[in-house]
Amino acid sequence: MGRVFMDPLDDPFAAVDAELQKYRMGAGIDAAIVDIHGEATSEKMAMGHFCDGRVSLVCGTHSHVPTADAQILPKGTAYQTDAGMCGDYNSVIGMDKAEPLNRFTRKVPGGRFEPANGDATLCAVYVETDDRTGLATRIAPLRLGGRLQQATP
Numbered sequence: 581m582g583r584v585f586m587d588p589l590d591d592p593f594a595a596v597d598a599e600l601q602k603y604r605m606g607a608g609i610d611a612a613i614v615d616i617h618g619e620a621t622s623e624k625m626a627m628g629h630f631c632d633g634r635v636s637l638v639c640g641t642h643s644h645v646p647t648a649d650a651q652i653l654p655k656g657t658a659y660q661t662d663a664g665m666c667g668d669y670n671s672v673i674g675m676d677k678a679e680p681l682n683r684f685t686r687k688v689p690g691g692r693f694e695p696a697n698g699d700a701t702l703c704a705v706y707v708e709t710d711d712r713t714g715l716a717t718r719i720a721p722l723r724l725g726g727r728l729q730q731a732t733p
């Protein structure tokens with residue numbers, strides 16, 4: 581988990597580094613995925629570069645909106661800042677619009693957040709890896725159903 585806007589948490593970079601000391605792709609594991617759950621695109625992008633060449637994929641989550649920056653980083657790690665949510669995009673990050681709009685405009689809670697229940701879009705990233713190194717050879721966004729423009733690898 582990222583720390584920007586979400587303190588107090590342990591240092592995610594040190595935590596990932598400690599795990600990557602234990603596991604090495606191509607020597608005991610075939611692939612590795614880092615899900616960086618964070619608010620800030622900058623922190624997620626920094627984690628991508630921090631892990632470049634050491635894992636198959638770094639993909640962000642938590643901000644609920646798929647980003648358009650799927651790429652393979654210079655040392656071979658696939659990366660996308662946020663995978664996006666699986667949910668109804670006629671919403672405020674998956675919640676029925678009424679209460680979030682109320683809180684943003686009136687600054688006073690008026691009830692509970694309720695999930696939006698319209699047609700859902702499934703968002704994901706598709707990654708192919710090299711069997712020998714575990715590094716990425718391809719990344720493409722996947723968006724199926726619901727309101728968002730469809731994308732298939």
Ligand SMILES: [Fe+2]
Pocket residue numbers: 617641642643
């Ligand atoms: Fe989250």
